[in-house]
Amino acid sequence: MNIVQIGYGYWGANVARNIALSSKTNLKALVDTSEDRRQAARTAFQSQVEISADYHSYLNDPTVDGFALAIQTGPAFEVAKQIMSAGKHLFLEKPMAESGEKAQQLTDLAEEKGVVLHVDHIMLFHPIIRRIKHMYDDDELGKLVYFDFSRMNLGPIRKDVNAMLDLAVHDLAVIDFISGGVEPFHVEAIGAKHYGNQETLTYLTLNYPGFLAHIKSSWISPIKERRTIIGFEKKMVIFDDMKTVEKLTIYDHGIVEAGEEYGAYEFRARSGDILIPYIPAEDALRNSIEHFADCATSGRQSIANGRHGVKIARILDAARARLNANPGDETEHI
Ligand SMILES: NC(=O)c1ccc[n+]([C@@H]2O[C@H](COP(=O)([O-])OP(=O)(O)OC[C@H]3O[C@@H](n4cnc5c(N)ncnc54)[C@H](O)[C@@H]3O)[C@@H](O)[C@H]2O)c1
Structure with a gap:
């Protein structure tokens, strides 16, 4: 071609x-x-x-x-x-x-x-994200409970878009891909424009049917972080893209009903094996x-494709509306 x-x-x-x-x-x-x-x-x-x-x-x-x-x-x-x-x-x-x-x-x-x-949306082509997607589709991980993304670095501070459009776009694409196209029904966002006209730091929280997502996007962090934690009902995974090897850790951990001795509604933490699967390196780009x-x-x-892109862009529209909403009065107490 x-x-x-x-x-x-x-x-x-x-x-x-x-x-x-x-x-x-x-x-x-x-x-x-x-x-x-x-x-x-x-x-x-x-x-x-x-x-x-x-x-x-x-x-x-x-x-x-x-x-x-x-x-x-x-x-x-x-x-x-x-x-x-x-x-x-x-x-x-x-x-x-x-x-x-x-x-x-x-x-x-x-x-x-x-x-x-x-x-x-390069993360859709990352071997780790693809592995997580396969495990989820094969029901190895259980239902989705939450996504927690941290994508931060010191710069580069872009002029054309804010940190949310630059960075959160990757995370929203990952949620869409792994969940099989589930769409959020509520989004909240706060951000700060410390340098220039664009937000250099944003925090998004989203409500999806059945799970939550939190997305931190920063151009003003002293360290570079590209970390995704996903909580499923059966297992939990951490994908640390800053590591050169062993980027994916799968925790056979969860929360289970405690049984009679704790009362009918008590839950307890369950800890199991921790697995670092071998996943051959591939260039996502x-x-x-x-x-x-x-x-x-x-x-x-x-x-x-475009339809996938439109879904992400519309979520970012809703998030931008929340960013621009009245942030409150600093002299008031909550
Ligand atoms: N997929 C990813 O993970 C990823 C990572 C970083 C950046 N990006 C995206 O890549 C794009 C470019 O980012 P960048 O950091 O390389 O920006 P950049 O500013 O470094 O480069 C843009 C280049 O485009 C040239 N240019 C602008 N208008 C042009 C025109 N009409 N015709 C020909 N050349 C033109 C400029 O001279 C410049 O060299 C952005 O949309 C950014 O969001 C994607």
């Missing part, structure tokens, strides 16, 4: 490297408006890849099958529309759009044009790109 990539910034460099390395994709051209970034691309790819400042000529190029778009979220919307209007498949970096309404417009356009729209290529070649829908 021949791909033209627009945007060769911090993340775009990773996307381009993986497109170039995969046997399923060919990186035909890299486009960036910045001369510095074009020079960086020339250094990385020598003469194997065309380097350009303008993507328009590729829109009607019959040798181009699809585009990868790794620019800021705001301008990406119009560029994404041009790409799909030209009948080209699109690998779109997260967050899919600034609002659910815009995400819906992109989804409608993809369906109208019959092209694959794949949102890079490579998996995401190859899934996009497989869908574009076979005509199948991506598991991270």
Whole structure:
């Protein structure tokens, strides 16, 4: 599959490297408006890849099958529309759009044009998340009780979106994927804009039918953390993506009814084995790109298609409304 990539910034460099390395994709051209970034691309790819400042000529190029778009979220919307209007498949970096309404417009356009729209919700393609999903679907873990996500680092402070749109989007996509598409019926969110016009720290709490979720997104933490705790009725799991190996720990722990001696309604903690399964390392970004290529070649829908993206964008709309709601008066006591 021949791909033209627009945007060769911090993340775009990773996307381009993986497109170039995969046997399923060919990186035909890299486009960036910045001369510095074009020079960086020339250094990385020598003469194997065309380097350009303008993507328009590729829109009607019959040798181009699809585009990868790794620019800021705001301008990406119009560029994404041009790409799909030209009948080209699109690998779109997260967050899919600034609002659910815009995400819906992109989804409608993809369906109208019959092209694959794949949102890079990269965690869906992470081997650990996939293992947890398999275990859940096979009923090894029991029903969902809660998700607890911590995604924090010192920067980078983005201008185009807040920490919630940048980071929580991954966690909401994971909940959607593991739960099989369960949607929340209530969301609360608080955040703080300590530096600039965007929230650099947000806390989301969500009520889903049968389980809760808490999502912490921070650009102002002294340490980097990428930790997911999921409580199921039979077992509990911790996925620590900062570890280089042994990222997943499965606790055969739970809460059970205590029996007669504690009274009819008492529960007690149950502790069992702790298992660290061997899961071969895979590059989630490579998996995401190859899934996009497989869908574009076979005509199948991506598991991270527009409809999935719209669900996440709408939850973020609701969360943003809560962030913007009157936060109360500091002089009052609660
Ligand atoms: N999937 C992930 O885990 C993940 C991780 C990090 C970033 N991202 C996403 O990737 C996207 C890019 O992030 P980044 O950190 O690389 O940003 P960046 O600012 O470092 O890079 C953006 C690049 O796009 C170029 N650009 C902007 N408009 C252009 C246009 N119209 N034509 C050509 N080039 C243009 C800029 O010159 C810049 O080099 C964002 O949407 C971000 O959310 C995804």
